[in-house]
Amino acid sequence: MIQRIQTIYMGVCLILSGVLPFFVSLWTDANGLVTFAKDSILYLSLFGIISLLALVSILNYKKRQLQFVLNRLNIILNFILLGFFVYRTLSLSGETEISEKGIGIFLPTISIVLLVLANRAIKKDEDLVKSVDRLR
Structure with a gap:
């Protein structure tokens, strides 16, 4: 059924990865340039795939095993996105002191917890369901 708690978790993940990256900044560099997910095709495509997987997982509420597998794949994609954020943060020289991190960098972490x-x-x-089937 669609009104279960896992649908709420996946719905919040859908909102976090599909809507919020356009409104919250990922980081602000030393020049004061604010970067959003829409500024990079890599981040935009990863956020899009993550939100699409969350939507597909919500719509497959009758197939719990498929939902479980899609959520695991979504968790892996969130880890990949988080890895790109960490790489970008640590690869530039002096980046850890100069730029200001936005809340958008933490969106994959929150999505992982929800998934x-x-x-x-x-x-x-x-x-x-398995325990009920055993009783029959």
């Missing part, structure tokens, strides 16, 4: 909570709820539902 792990969604997978835990999906696993709980799957265990409940």
Whole structure:
């Protein structure tokens, strides 16, 4: 059913990765230039794929195993995006002191936590269905 708690978790992940990167900054460099996700095709495409996977996972509410696998794939993509953010932060010389990090860098971390909570709820539902089938 679509009104379960994992749908709420995945919906918040969808909002975090599909809407917020356009409104919150990723970082501000030493020149005062504010960078958003729409400024880089790499970040924009990764945020788009993550939000698309969250939407597909929400719409497959009848197939819990597929939902579980899609969420794991989404977690991996969030780790990749987080790795690109960390690489960008640490690769430029003096970048850790000069630029100001925005809240957008932490969006993949929040998405990972929400997707792990969604997978835990999906696993709980799957265990409940299996236990009911055993009683028949």
